[in-house]
Amino acid sequence: MSTTLSFDTSADYCAAALVQDGTTIAAQSLAMSRGHAEALVPLVRELCASTGTDLSGVDLVAVTVGPGSFTGVRTGIAAARGFALATGAPAVGVSSLRAVAYSARQAGSPSVLVVLDTRRADFFAQLFDSDAEPCGDPAVLDAGAIQDLIRMNAPVVVGNAVARFRSEHVGPDMDEGMFASGLGVPDPADVALLAERILYTNRVASDTLSPLYLRAPEAKIPTGGGRLKF
Numbered sequence: 001m002s003t004t005l006s007f008d009t010s011a012d013y014c015a016a017a018l019v020q021d022g023t024t025i026a027a028q029s030l031a032m033s034r035g036h037a038e039a040l041v042p043l044v045r046e047l048c049a050s051t052g053t054d055l056s057g058v059d060l061v062a063v064t065v066g067p068g069s070f071t072g073v074r075t076g077i078a079a080a081r082g083f084a085l086a087t088g089a090p091a092v093g094v095s096s097l098r099a100v101a102y103s104a105r106q107a108g109s110p111s112v113l114v115v116l117d118t119r120r121a122d123f124f125a126q127l128f129d130s131d132a133e134p135c136g137d138p139a140v141l142d143a144g145a146i147q148d149l150i151r152m153n154a155p156v157v158v159g160n161a162v163a164r165f166r167s168e169h170v171g172p173d174m175d176e177g178m179f180a181s182g183l184g185v186p187d188p189a190d191v192a193l194l195a196e197r198i199l200y201t202n203r204v205a206s207d208t209l210s211p212l213y214l215r216a217p218e219a220k221i222p223t224g225g226g227r228l229k230f
Helices: 036-051 070-087 096-103 143-153 162-169 188-202
Strands: 003-008 013-020 023-031 060-064 091-094 111-117 123-129 139-141 156-158
Touching: 003 036, 003 070, 003 188, 013 036, 013 188, 023 036, 023 188, 036 070, 060 070, 060 188, 070 091, 091 096, 091 188, 096 111, 096 123, 096 156, 096 188, 111 143, 111 162, 123 143, 139 143, 143 162, 156 162
Parallel strands: 003 060, 060 091, 111 156
Antiparallel strands: 003 013, 013 023, 111 123, 123 139
């Protein structure tokens, strides 16, 4: 029996799951915009206690690596490294965009466009095929570029920025039916399944843990010294 511990701290949630042989045995999600570092370990402990799972018996640690909140992404990756060190299990990072696409793979379209919130006017976006395999690179795109992708590919559009995009940028030539609700953030159970696919197909682990920020940090080190400015 194989057990995967997976979690997501890249967005406005702290979510975790335990998956055994492809079946989710426990999962929980807490809404929060900050405080992931304080919430994650107690959440994992609670999941293990509720299922009688010994953390030392975990075979794989899976985590989202962004794009998303800078602090959340760093928290998740650091925790994954810590759990991997404590358990001896490999840790595998999964793109937040791909995890959302994986949740939408049965949405009935040959392509899926994931649109995630940047907390700015633009969007994190990436196009995937029906099996959540990338059709292009992840990018930060403005509304016009996303409209072009929609017109060229007629995808199902998912992600936590869909509601904002629909309200602000959907033109009369776009079918409202292509915008899916309820598929906004990574599901840790899907993160686990994708991590297993990555590990057992490519035989890689630690080199997948690089953060996927897609933009430079907002904090800048002053050239003449002094305090950081934001």
